């Protein structure tokens with residue numbers, strides 16, 4: 001029997017990954033969540049972020065990421081940094097690396113059967129012809145504005161991809177999710 005307050009099962013699970021999980025991937029998570037909400041698909045997607053390294057575990061996102069997010073009406077304050085865990089490869093359908101170093105680190109740790117789940121996030125914005133969301137940690141605010149712009153474009157591409165694939169049958173998925181959340 002289902003708990004009537006239980007959230008419906010997500011249709012697709014997405015993990016954003018950078019190095020420290022305080023600058024780029026938390027911002028990518030926040031931007032993507034907002035776009036998913038606007039597209040009325042947020043309840044169908046499980047969204048998380050993580051870092052390949054453990055430097056900042058438990059910390060809030062960097063204040064510069066919080067600031068550019070807040071300028072765009074996105075609140076990152078519920079996020080805390082965590083490291084990628086070996087179970088993430090099995091759990092998440094899309095594991096999205098912010099840059100090629102992050103991708104190489106993920107690739108090295110990922111069991112072979114899950115490697116097709118790994119992608120460079122900017123592959124979802126092919127018109128940009130870029131591979132990396134640059135690491136803004138040691139730079140100024142401009143770097144964070146650039147990260148925002150890049151993750152915004154890639155998020156739009158990712159939403160479009162999901163709507164053409166896992167979420168293609170949107171009306172019936174949304175009907176199922178309403179039935180799930182009403183059942184006890």
Ligand code: 4NP
Pocket residue numbers: 018019020021022023024025051055135136137
């Ligand atoms: P992120 O940025 O990978 O986008 O979270 C960084 C955060 C921290 C460090 C480097 C990059 N660090 O060296 O501590």
